[in-house]
Amino acid sequence: MPIRREQLRHSSAQGRRARPLLAWVLLSVAGSAAGLAPGAHVADFTLKDETGAAHELYGLSAKRAVVIMTQSNGCPIVRLAVPALREIRDRYPKQDVEFLLLNPTLQDSAESVAREVAEFNFGLRVMLDPRQKVGEALGVDRTAEVYVIDPKSWTLVYHGPIDDRLNYESQRPVHHRYLSDALDAMLAGKPVAVASASSPGCLINFPNRNHG
Amino acid sequence: MSEVRKFGLSLAALCCVSGPALALNPGDSVENFRLNDDKGVSHELYYLSDMKAVVLMAQGNGCEAARSTAKSLGALRQKYQAQGVEFLAIDSNLKDTPETIAAEAALTHSEIPVLFDGLQLIGESLGLTRNGEVLILNPQSWQVIYRGAVAAGANNYVADALDAALSGKKVLVAQSDLRGCAILMPERDRRQAHAQISYEKTIAPMLSSHCVACHREGGIAPWQMSSYDMVLGFSPMIREVVRTKRMPPWHADPHYGVFSNDRSLTNEETKTLVHWIEAGSPRGGGSDPLLAVKKDWPVWALGKPDLVVNLPKFDVPATGVIPYQMWTVDNPLDHDVWVRAVDFLPGSRANLHHVIATIGGEMAPGAKRDSSDGSLADYVPGSEPLEIPPESGILLKKGAKFGFQAHYTVNGKEATDVTQMGLYFMDKPPQYRYRAAIMANPRISIPANTKLYTNDSKHTFDREVLVYSLHPHAHFRGAAAEFIALYPDGHEQVLLNVPRYEFNWQTTYVLKTPIVLPAGTTVRYVMSYDNSTQNKANPDPNRVVPWGQQTWDEMLFGVIRYRNLTEDANPTRTAQAQ
Numbered sequence: 001m002p003i004r005r006e007q008l009r010h011s012s013a014q015g016r017r018a019r020p021l022l023a024w025v026l027l028s029v030a031g032s033a034a035g036l037a038p039g040a041h042v043a044d045f046t047l048k049d050e051t052g053a054a055h056e057l058y059g060l061s062a063k064r065a066v067v068i069m070t071q072s073n074g075c076p077i078v079r080l081a082v083p084a085l086r087e088i089r090d091r092y093p094k095q096d097v098e099f100l101l102l103n104p105t106l107q108d109s110a111e112s113v114a115r116e117v118a119e120f121n122f123g124l125r126v127m128l129d130p131r132q133k134v135g136e137a138l139g140v141d142r143t144a145e146v147y148v149i150d151p152k153s154w155t156l157v158y159h160g161p162i163d164d165r166l167n168y169e170s171q172r173p174v175h176h177r178y179l180s181d182a183l184d185a186m187l188a189g190k191p192v193a194v195a196s197a198s199s200p201g202c203l204i205n206f207p208n209r210n211h212g
Numbered sequence: 213m214s215e216v217r218k219f220g221l222s223l224a225a226l227c228c229v230s231g232p233a234l235a236l237n238p239g240d241s242v243e244n245f246r247l248n249d250d251k252g253v254s255h256e257l258y259y260l261s262d263m264k265a266v267v268l269m270a271q272g273n274g275c276e277a278a279r280s281t282a283k284s285l286g287a288l289r290q291k292y293q294a295q296g297v298e299f300l301a302i303d304s305n306l307k308d309t310p311e312t313i314a315a316e317a318a319l320t321h322s323e324i325p326v327l328f329d330g331l332q333l334i335g336e337s338l339g340l341t342r343n344g345e346v347l348i349l350n351p352q353s354w355q356v357i358y359r360g361a362v363a364a365g366a367n368n369y370v371a372d373a374l375d376a377a378l379s380g381k382k383v384l385v386a387q388s389d390l391r392g393c394a395i396l397m398p399e400r401d402r403r404q405a406h407a408q409i410s411y412e413k414t415i416a417p418m419l420s421s422h423c424v425a426c427h428r429e430g431g432i433a434p435w436q437m438s439s440y441d442m443v444l445g446f447s448p449m450i451r452e453v454v455r456t457k458r459m460p461p462w463h464a465d466p467h468y469g470v471f472s473n474d475r476s477l478t479n480e481e482t483k484t485l486v487h488w489i490e491a492g493s494p495r496g497g498g499s500d501p502l503l504a505v506k507k508d509w510p511v512w513a514l515g516k517p518d519l520v521v522n523l524p525k526f527d528v529p530a531t532g533v534i535p536y537q538m539w540t541v542d543n544p545l546d547h548d549v550w551v552r553a554v555d556f557l558p559g560s561r562a563n564l565h566h567v568i569a570t571i572g573g574e575m576a577p578g579a580k581r582d583s584s585d586g587s588l589a590d591y592v593p594g595s596e597p598l599e600i601p602p603e604s605g606i607l608l609k610k611g612a613k614f615g616f617q618a619h620y621t622v623n624g625k626e627a628t629d630v631t632q633m634g635l636y637f638m639d640k641p642p643q644y645r646y647r648a649a650i651m652a653n654p655r656i657s658i659p660a661n662t663k664l665y666t667n668d669s670k671h672t673f674d675r676e677v678l679v680y681s682l683h684p685h686a687h688f689r690g691a692a693a694e695f696i697a698l699y700p701d702g703h704e705q706v707l708l709n710v711p712r713y714e715f716n717w718q719t720t721y722v723l724k725t726p727i728v729l730p731a732g733t734t735v736r737y738v739m740s741y742d743n744s745t746q747n748k749a750n751p752d753p754n755r756v757v758p759w760g761q762q763t764w765d766e767m768l769f770g771v772i773r774y775r776n777l778t779e780d781a782n783p784t785r786t787a788q789a790q
Contacts, residue, residue, distance in 0.1 A: 074435025079624030
């Protein structure tokens with residue numbers, strides 16, 4: 001009843017403003033996925049994109065930053081995040097920052113990803129990781145997770161969402177521009193202030209990790 | 213990967229063959245969930261991300277260990293609540309019900325909300341085995357920082373752990389032994405059987421009947437349940453949206469009322485689906501029924517309408533938040549008609565989120581109304597056409613105007629929508645008039661940075677009526693809704709409880725058995741709002757929010773569809789209530 005609800009909610013602990021979560025959502029039932037922590041080393045990999053072109057991570061050593069965002073076909077958070085990622089890409093010199101998407105799912109193929117790219121006008125290449133090895137190495141949990149990698153040391157400097165705009169079935173004005181802030185700091189030779197943040201997106205099935 | 217996790221993985225592999233389920237150890241993370249408490253209030257674990265710590269206790273009625281733990285936690289709550297610690301209990305015992313849980317709370321004078329986990333899915337994943345056990349969670353990481361007894365002898369485990377957590381120190385004793393009443397969890401020992409759940413015979417038919425209407429080619433859902441591979445890929449996501457009650461999109465508390473348009477899975481279906489996913493979503497043998505899902509959905513489910521009304525063309529952008537569209541469209545007919553059914557044909561199913569159609573336009577409170585103005589019908593994805601109960605109809609007068617409120621969602625690409633409304637007419641005037649009682653409160657003023665603001669609107673029926681459906685409406689800050697009947701004899705009945713109001717789903721709750729309310733019955737419609745930063749849809753928690761038609765303002769607006777039990781001889785002449 002309404003009165004009970006009022007009493008109950010008023011009696012619950014009064015919260016303060018939310019702080020960014022530095023958390024991973026982990027499968028508790030059958031083992032846990034440990035996300036790669038900022039500062040961790042990122043191993044080299046080579047993956048083909050939806051057009052068949054190969055991308056080697058360590059081949060990007062001339063760049064000053066590499067940005068990789070996870071993607072799966074049909075995930076609304078990705079579809080709504082890509083335009084924001086494209087806008088950020090257009091703000092940085094092409095020779096300085098590389099922007100790529102990574103699809104580490106079992107269900108999507110080069111053909112279906114190419115259809116998604118065309119239908120939603122991604123304007124970004126999608127590396128396919130059908131054996132999920134890169135996804136597992138990066139500790140990918142969800143789509144729309146952004147990894148910012150420093151090619152000088154091949155370490156992870158930021159891991160989280162583009163910003164705090166999107167949530168499930170909702171959007172709100174941006175308060176924290178995590179990705180832009182991280183890139184600005186890197187290009188200015190400064191440390192990244194917020195190196196990770198909680199990231200809404202579609203959980204990606206890693207059967208070998210979850211049920212190994 | 214930590215040693216604990218490696219150990220966990222090997223245990224996980226073992227568990228599916230024999231043995232008990234994996235325990236959730238200190239250092240492991242707890243996944244999000246949403247449960248109602250015994251008072252019908254919805255709680256989402258991750259909503260508490262602004263807390264310093266969350267204390268979660270396994271509750272069981274009549275268990276002495278649980279009673280003494282609850283008493284100790286009650287005292288700790290007095291001290292720690294003001295410091296940002298939330299205390300919750302969870303009852304995962306098959307024998308307990310919301311009623312007996314409430315009775316137990318009254319008996320023990322416990323004020324800690326008790327989440328009702330009748331399906332045991334959350335208790336299973338928390339590794340609960342004994343009532344009286346306490347888990348302390350760190351809301352920054354959702355890791356377990358302590359689990360075990362509240363205290364033992366001189367050891368005040370929970371108090372010590374909270375002191376450590378609040379001062380940013382490491383919890384010294386992260387686990388303790390516990391004597392409590394065992395929780396019977398039959399499914400926990402049936403993991404092997406869960407691996408035998410048939411995709412072909414059980415899972416795919418369940419998805420076909422509950423999900424595919426939207427999760428299909430051309431449906432509003434972003435991805436299609438078009439094959440086993442798609443379901444496998446999205447399995448962890450399906451499990452999450454079921455555990456957090458985001459999908460299927462049905463928000464009524466099953467404890468009150470039975471509704472004919474209930475979109476939820478049954479308890480058994482929910483358990484079966486989650487257990488199948490936890491078993492690794494095994495394909496098993498047989499065909500893939502999702503490959504054979506029909507591709508050609510009927511244009512008009514009820515056949516060709518008597519009148520098709522085109523809504524204005526709307527260009528949907530690729531991204532952003534789109535204001536509600538308010539349109540007025542002329543009725544082209546030159547004579548009065550009675551409407552028996554209404555259906556909608558969305559132009560862009562992937563973008564059209566809902567339409568609320570009226571005769572006479574938006575129902576601003578206090579505005580002068582024509583007696584024949586009123587609600588017409590609503591469109592939400594996956595909904596059936598409105599078929600007005602026999603012997604009843606809606607009068608559409610010549611010269612009337614249709615009012616439409618349309619809400620579009622973005623999905624990453626531009627689109628153009630022209631939605632059509634189909635009307636079906638009666639051959640002759642009906643015996644009863646299908647009516648709408650509008651309940652609105654334009655005096656709402658929601659304080660800034662407030663997690664709970666509640667207000668209401670009342671409507672008294674001066675005649676005996678038969679109620680068909682209930683419709684709550686609010687915007688981004690809407691949090692919960694309730695319709696309560698106060699009968700002339702003084703007793704109350706909850707007609708509908710929506711513990712988690714979700715503005716994205718403008719559902720009309722259609723009573724399976726229409727309910728008679730005697731003359732003099734007052735219905736109170738209560739709406740709660742969350743204007744805090746914890747509400748992820750809130751565009752601006754720092755604003756005091758007034759009444760307004762647009763989503764950044766708020767509404768307290770409810771609709772009750774009904775008819776008079778006995779109608780005047782000529783319903784046309786009867787003044788419309790409200």
